Amino acid sequence: MEPMMIKAILGEHFHDADEALYHKVQTRVLDFVDKTTGIQTLIQMKGLVKLVKEFGIVPNDQVLDEFGYKEIYNKELLEIVKDREEKLKKGVLAVEDFTLKNAVIFLEKLHRAGVKLYLASGTDEEDVRSEAENLGYDHLFEGRIYGAVGDVNKEAKKIVLDRILDMIGESKKGQLAVFGDGPVEIRETHKRGGVTIGVASNEIKRHSLNKSKRSRLIKAGADVIIPDFSQLSQLLKLLNVQD
Incomplete structure (x- = not known):
């Protein structure tokens, strides 16, 4: 997302912007993406529109709306996904190259233990859904995969949490545990009385701690902070799941 946003802000000056300007834009974009982790892409694109106008490098009549920028983002994302699929098929890269340390193993253990x-x-x-299928862990969710539907008023994470609580009842809300790297899911689960595990991950390394993300997740109400899923036994014990 960051490269696409930088291009949108710099416009025709993407290739000839001086180092100071490029660095300023890059810093703002990285901070924005970091702070908006977990919210709907369309809302992030609304934020991009504001950034483009704020910097004022792109003429007003060339500034797109959030839907226009989202279309550009989706096209670039599709290219990345296709490249990833090819490398997975050829064996050049493995699932572990795209997921946090032990993440899939952790999901498999929970699934075997009967956790929904x-x-x-x-x-x-x-x-x-496509990414879960391509990386081979979609079956672990048994169809319970949800995302944005193009309506900023319908927050997928909030809808899913409400649906789960409706099924299990308020008296069993302590059985709800949420893992997430965005403040949205942590905050919504915390408000509902569930257990919240904030994943303050370094997404480039796919392991180790991201300190700025850690601070935001704690403020959102995380009960526990983890950098990845390397401590499998401790995590299963936390959830009262037999290894």
């Missing part, structure tokens, strides 16, 4: 798994994302639902 739900996946909710701010990314478009079609893309969320």
Whole structure:
């Protein structure tokens, strides 16, 4: 997302912007993406519109709305996904190259233990399902995969949490545990009395701690903070799941 946003802000000056300007734009974009992790892509694109106008590099008549920028983002994302699929098929890269340390193993252990798994994302639902299928863990959720539906008033994560609580009842809300790297799911679960595990991950390394993300997740109400899923036994014990 960051490269696409930088291009949108710099416009025709993407290739000839001086180092100071490029660095200023890059810093703002990285901070924005970091702070908006977990919210709907369309809302992030609304924020991009504001950034483009704020910097004022692109003429007003060339500034797109959130839907225009989202279309550009989706096209670039599709290219990345296709490239990833090819490398997976050829064996050049493995699932572990795209997921946090031990994440899939952790999901498999929970599934074997009979835990009902739900996946909710701010990314478009079609893309969320496609990625889960391509990386081979979609079956663990047994169809319970949800994402954005193009309506900013319908927050997938909140809808899923409400649906789960409706099924299990308020008296069993302590059985609800949510893992997430965005403040949205942590805050909504905390308000509902569930257990919240904030994943303050370094997404480039796919392991180790992201300190700025850690601070935001704690403020959102995380009960526990983890950098990845390397401590499998401790996590299963926390959830009262037999290994």
